[in-house]
Amino acid sequence: MAGQVCSLYDTIVVGAGIQGSFTAYHLAKRGRETLLLEQFPLPHSRGSSHGQSRIIRHAYPQEHYSQMMAESYRLWEQLEAEAGVSLYRQTGLLVLGANTNPEFQCWCRTLVKHNVPGELFTTESLHGRFPGIRPYHGEVGVSDHTAGVLSADRALRAVQDGFQRCGGALHDGEKVTDIKPGVVVTVTTSRGVYQANSLVITAGPWANKLLAPLGLQLPLQTLRINVCYWKEKVPGAYGVSANFPCFLALCAPHHIYGLPSNEYPGLVKICYHSGSLADPEERDRLPETSALPDIQILQDFISKYLPGLVPEPAVVEHCMYTNTPDEDFVLDRHPKFRNIIIGAGFSGHGFKLAPVVGKLLCQLTAGEEPSYAMEPFRIHRFPALPAAAL
Ligand SMILES: Cc1cc2nc3c(=O)[nH]c(=O)nc-3n(C[C@H](O)[C@H](O)[C@H](O)COP(=O)(O)OP(=O)(O)OC[C@H]3O[C@@H](n4cnc5c(N)ncnc54)[C@H](O)[C@@H]3O)c2cc1C
Numbered sequence: 001m002a003g004q005v006c007s008l009y010d011t012i013v014v015g016a017g018i019q020g021s022f023t024a025y026h027l028a029k030r031g032r033e034t035l036l037l038e039q040f041p042l043p044h045s046r047g048s049s050h051g052q053s054r055i056i057r058h059a060y061p062q063e064h065y066s067q068m069m070a071e072s073y074r075l076w077e078q079l080e081a082e083a084g085v086s087l088y089r090q091t092g093l094l095v096l097g098a099n100t101n102p103e104f105q106c107w108c109r110t111l112v113k114h115n116v117p118g119e120l121f122t123t124e125s126l127h128g129r130f131p132g133i134r135p136y137h138g139e140v141g142v143s144d145h146t147a148g149v150l151s152a153d154r155a156l157r158a159v160q161d162g163f164q165r166c167g168g169a170l171h172d173g174e175k176v177t178d179i180k181p182g183v184v185v186t187v188t189t190s191r192g193v194y195q196a197n198s199l200v201i202t203a204g205p206w207a208n209k210l211l212a213p214l215g216l217q218l219p220l221q222t223l224r225i226n227v228c229y230w231k232e233k234v235p236g237a238y239g240v241s242a243n244f245p246c247f248l249a250l251c252a253p254h255h256i257y258g259l260p261s262n263e264y265p266g267l268v269k270i271c272y273h274s275g276s277l278a279d280p281e282e283r284d285r286l287p288e289t290s291a292l293p294d295i296q297i298l299q300d301f302i303s304k305y306l307p308g309l310v311p312e313p314a315v316v317e318h319c320m321y322t323n324t325p326d327e328d329f330v331l332d333r334h335p336k337f338r339n340i341i342i343g344a345g346f347s348g349h350g351f352k353l354a355p356v357v358g359k360l361l362c363q364l365t366a367g368e369e370p371s372y373a374m375e376p377f378r379i380h381r382f383p384a385l386p387a388a389a390l
């Protein structure tokens, strides 16, 4: 089979994480002949979309994401209805910070602007309402009642099944090894050769490996994230059934966030919103120094802030972030090859927005006017890209 052109598609999508899967789903729903290629047998835990849970929230300090969230919630609901599965559980989100913190004020402003139902908490009312939290002196909170938890693995499966129900072809365990640009793009994989009128690259932490032969390197950092679970001293005290919310503590230099115990009974997921630089091919090779500063930071935080948890992680799983310098996504055409569309740099917050990201990448592929202003997501916002690439 290798070396032989097997089929011509309207679009080939490389990478069946949540972004590529939603892009392929929207394309197939519009009747476009679509091939979705994934290097690993599915499901897998090597990229960014695996695991049981992700936070979804209307609350966003940046206006461009706040605007997209209403549609994203609707599209998640539509997928739930189509698939006949429940993917979302409402828990609320509590954002915690000093009331003098400009970022905290920004969260409050966008919540009000978008009429998101929620509440403001003083230091005293925080402790009264959430006895499991010991707020810092002068700390306040604001909540987003609409926020909750998405069942990530189940969601990924549901969107891939939806894509296939619409006639899409999903080939897993098939790695893309070469891309030849042109009016018709030729894609070589570990199993064959395919052609398409357009190509979408949604390769998560592998994005730059696929883009290098296409003369483009985006300023992406790939980070290994420790996904830590912490044991409740009283089982369920920080659980969904006790109405404990997701939370986001606006700590410097990086935030700390948590989800109520649910997926692993008695364990609360609390993570540091950053990690250590790592090649996705060598994610689990630890750096020379075995110190894990993020886990130490989390331990200190939990000892002082969440006294009902054992300040020693009970479970540590791993995942990858692919960060841009401004932590905004890249959703754009290749600067030279206009029928190659790129979705990358989801910077640790892209899951909740994947239904809209997929729609936007589909619109770019179809040559349509995207539904949202695309300026924050353009490649040209990075001035230091090598001139040869542009
Ligand atoms: C610990 C953690 C917590 C997070 N929490 C949240 C949260 O609470 N809320 C939220 O909204 N977001 C969250 N995120 C972010 C979100 O999960 C990511 O933004 C999203 O999963 C990125 O998806 P992706 O499709 O871009 O990448 P990936 O899931 O990595 O998918 C890319 C795919 O491309 C495939 N691929 C790469 N190269 C090739 C090739 N050559 N040939 C074929 N296939 C290839 C890879 O195997 C992979 O499956 C979190 C992320 C992590 C890691």
Ligand SMILES: O=C(O)[C@@H]1CCCC=N1
Pocket (backbone or CB within 6 Å): 055, 056, 057, 248, 255, 257, 273, 348, 349, 350
């Ligand atoms: O996107 C999210 O909600 C999570 C939590 C905050 C930091 C990043 N991911």
